[in-house]
Amino acid sequence: xxxxxxxxxxxxxxxxxxxxxxxxxxxxxxxxxxxxxxxxxxxxxxxxxxxxxxxxxxxxxxxxxxxxxxxxxxxxxxxxxxxxxxxxxxxxxxxxxxxxxxxxxxxxxxxxxxxxxxxxxxxxxxxxxxxxxxxx
Amino acid sequence: xxxxxxxxxxxxxxxxxxxxxxxxxxxxxxxxxxxxxxxxxxxxxxxxxxxxxxxxxxxxxxxxxxxxxxxxxxxxxxxxxxxxxxxxxxxxxxxxxxxxxxxxxxxxxxxxxxxxxxxxxxxxxxxxxxxxxxxxxxxxxxxxxxxxxxxxxxxxxxxxxxxxxxxxxxxxxxxxxxxxxxxxxxxxxxxxxxxxxxxxxxxxxxxxxxxxxxxxxxxxxxxx
Numbered sequence: 001x002x003x004x005x006x007x008x009x010x011x012x013x014x015x016x017x018x019x020x021x022x023x024x025x026x027x028x029x030x031x032x033x034x035x036x037x038x039x040x041x042x043x044x045x046x047x048x049x050x051x052x053x054x055x056x057x058x059x060x061x062x063x064x065x066x067x068x069x070x071x072x073x074x075x076x077x078x079x080x081x082x083x084x085x086x087x088x089x090x091x092x093x094x095x096x097x098x099x100x101x102x103x104x105x106x107x108x109x110x111x112x113x114x115x116x117x118x119x120x121x122x123x124x125x126x127x128x129x130x131x132x133x134x135x136x
Numbered sequence: 137x138x139x140x141x142x143x144x145x146x147x148x149x150x151x152x153x154x155x156x157x158x159x160x161x162x163x164x165x166x167x168x169x170x171x172x173x174x175x176x177x178x179x180x181x182x183x184x185x186x187x188x189x190x191x192x193x194x195x196x197x198x199x200x201x202x203x204x205x206x207x208x209x210x211x212x213x214x215x216x217x218x219x220x221x222x223x224x225x226x227x228x229x230x231x232x233x234x235x236x237x238x239x240x241x242x243x244x245x246x247x248x249x250x251x252x253x254x255x256x257x258x259x260x261x262x263x264x265x266x267x268x269x270x271x272x273x274x275x276x277x278x279x280x281x282x283x284x285x286x287x288x289x290x291x292x293x294x295x296x297x298x299x300x301x302x303x304x305x306x307x308x309x310x311x312x313x314x315x316x317x318x319x320x321x322x323x324x325x326x327x328x329x330x331x332x333x334x335x336x337x338x339x340x341x342x343x344x345x346x347x348x349x350x351x352x353x354x355x356x357x358x359x360x
Contacts, residue, residue, distance in 0.1 A: 008235050009305075010217045014291040016308055062313045063306050064217070064234035 004058070007084045008066045021057040023047045024069045051075060053093040058082075143255065145248040146267055157187030158273040158333040163351070166338050171350025180281035181344045183337075184352035186274045190247025191327075192240040193233075194254075196263030201238065204257045205230065208250065213238055220304040222319050231304045231317060239315065239327070244269065273333050275340070278323040281347040286324065288343045292316065294324075310339045 003012035029035040029043055048054070056070050071080045071089050080091045171179040194201050194213075202213040214221045214232045222229045228246075231239045242250055251265055258265075277285065286294040292307040293299065294316070304317030312335065315327035328336045341349060 008217065014308065016291060062308050064237075066234055 004079065005082045006060045006063060007068050007082050008064045009060065013060070013063055017060060017062040019059045019061045021059050021067065024055040024057045053096060055089055141255065143251060146270060147244060147248065155188060157185055158330040159185045159187065159337055162334040162337045166341060168351040169349065171352060177348055179279060179350035180347035181277065181279040181285050181349045182352050183340055183349065184276045185354055186276055187354065188244040189269065189274055190242045190244050191269045191272055192247065192251060193266045193268050194238045194240055194263065195236055196261065200258065200261045201263060204254055208253045208257055218303055218305045220302050220317050220319060226319065229319060233306060270330070272327055272329050275326040275328060275336065276323050277326060279347070282324055285340065285344045285347065289339065290316065310336065312336065
């Protein structure tokens with residue numbers, strides 16, 4: 001039992017009201033008649049199964065009945081952000097990797113300042129907490 | 137094209153068929169404990185059906201619908217999500233259901249005329265108006281323990297300080313879905329699907345038993 005922020009209702013709602021609807025941002029081939037079978041097959045049947053950041057479509061089934069997107073961590077189940085259909089995520093795997101890399105570089109540059117045992121994911125957590133729809 | 141839409145007056149006022157509210161059978165089978173009946177004490181929760189109201193679903197762009205509604209009915213669409221606008225005498229209301237969908241509730245005998253006038257005013261605009269009056273019914277809930285009955289039934293936060301007057305949401309209620317709203321400080325309204333009306337009614341009787349729940353007889357809006 002937890003709450004999910006619906007970007008259309010603009011408030012946190014009970015998880016029971018929502019349904020997951022699979023991977024988001026799947027682009028339909030622009031020319032279905034001329035694209036290769038492999039391209040069409042990938043579009044229809046093949047889905048990502050990442051360890052970590054995943055962008056998913058969810059449906060606010062008992063509520064406004066709109067589809068929207070969720071960026072979710074498949075390891076911790078943490079929901080990093082929710083955003084409307086047609087919008088692009090502000091948090092992506094690349095974005096987090098870059099932040100982590102920056103944090104690591106910072107740490108080596110300021111080896112004297114950094115405290116021992118500091119975790120590099122700290123930086124991304126701070127970014128995550130500031131995003132609308134972040135969950136505790 | 138608007139002239140390709142067939143609009144029917146679904147009311148049976150002038151027909152020979154007797155109209156029965158969605159809860160007519162439930163009242164017979166599950167009973168209607170009168171308020172204050174059970175223990176001789178005052179009922180802390182009272183429910184009552186307001187049947188035969190006109191329910192219209194409006195879909196389309198907010199701006200064009202708002203303009204038409206202001207012109208025809210004198211009230212505007214609620215702009216914010218999960219909000220409700222009620223007219224001066226409390227008989228007509230518009231509720232936000234989703235970014236392009238609103239529920240308009242008016243006295244039953246006004247439904248057809250209103251739909252016709254709205255359609256005429258909207259002309260060829262890209263909107264949909266659907267009369268769903270027969271598909272759902274409105275249950276009123278009042279009394280000092282009203283929100284306690286709701287707290288037993290729904291996961292939504294119905295604390296009267298959080299769920300303020302003028303708010304309305306679609307949410308889970310006793311394993312079914314319901315449109316829950318608060319038109320004024322004294323009462324709550326539940327809009328339930330006709331096929332779930334009996335279930336919700338019996339659930340409310342059961343949930344409200346400890347508050348001595350009573351059922352108010354309806355005196356308004358009943359067709360002859």
